[in-house]
Amino acid sequence: MDFLQNHIEALIFCAPSPVKVADIQACLSEMFGADVPEEDIKGAIDRIEQKFAAEESSFQLNRAAGGYQFLTKPAYQASISILLKQQSKKRLSTAAMETLSIIAYKQPISKTEVENIRGVNCDYAVQKLMDKGLIEIKGKSESVGRPMLYGTTVKFMEYFGINDLNEMPVPKDFSQEAISSIGESTDTKETEINNTDGQA
Numbered sequence: 588m589d590f591l592q593n594h595i596e597a598l599i600f601c602a603p604s605p606v607k608v609a610d611i612q613a614c615l616s617e618m619f620g621a622d623v624p625e626e627d628i629k630g631a632i633d634r635i636e637q638k639f640a641a642e643e644s645s646f647q648l649n650r651a652a653g654g655y656q657f658l659t660k661p662a663y664q665a666s667i668s669i670l671l672k673q674q675s676k677k678r679l680s681t682a683a684m685e686t687l688s689i690i691a692y693k694q695p696i697s698k699t700e701v702e703n704i705r706g707v708n709c710d711y712a713v714q715k716l717m718d719k720g721l722i723e724i725k726g727k728s729e730s731v732g733r734p735m736l737y738g739t740t741v742k743f744m745e746y747f748g749i750n751d752l753n754e755m756p757v758p759k760d761f762s763q764e765a766i767s768s769i770g771e772s773t774d775t776k777e778t779e780i781n782n783t784d785g786q787a
Contacts, residue, residue: 591615591623592631599635605654608632679719686712687721691743691755695725695736713737721746 598611608628615623632655636648639657649658659667679687686709689701702709716722725738739752749755 589631589634591627592634594618595628595631596635599648599655600657602654602656605650605652605656607654610654680712680715682707682709683712683715687716687739687743690716690722690737691739691752694738696738697728697730697734697736699734701737 594615595611598614599606608625611628612623612625615628632648638644639647645659645663646657647660649656685705686701689704690696693700693704698709698713701713713722720740720742722737722743723740725736727733728736744750744752747755
């Protein structure tokens with residue numbers, strides 16, 4: 588077993604961005620309590636590159652930004668894209684979907700107005716939708732307190748496969764259940780709702 592190679596392979600795999608030889612060297616030197624020659628590290632990286640270049644491997648070692656990172660090979664991009672799309676849709680809770688539906692049809696709309704329609708606190712759902720880039724602040728209301736107004740984003744249209752908001756179905760054409768399930772998997776519905784948003 589190539590002890591050094593395995594450690595370097597693990598470091599590259601876990602790094603969130605391309606990891607440089609100097610960073611690998613510093614990490615290994617601290618772990619072993621002794622200097623690890625740069626040529627030994629580069630030799631191990633070459634062996635790792637050859638290992639993953641084999642046809643049976645779905646990963647490859649990629650050199651980028653002066654460092655190294657593992658990437659899936661192009662042949663597997665189609666299946667990975669499908670998985671990521673499915674997971675992205677599953678991450679939206681029923682509460683988030685209901686909140687998003689209200690914002691989409693009533694925009695620009697304040698959080699208080701959304702809460703009046705849903706009848707529950709929407710802090711968590713609104714923040715979740717903001718984090719995912721599906722809604723954004725469109726301005727401020729002229730009403731008392733000048734609350735923030737929310738509306739959908741370009742990413743919202745990409746997410747649901749529409750080119751214009753006018754392409755959304757007319758509300759009377761579907762039930763509340765349909766509104767709640769937009770974008771969710773038919774066999775899995777997550778309940779990612781916090782205590783303040785649990786009455787969806």
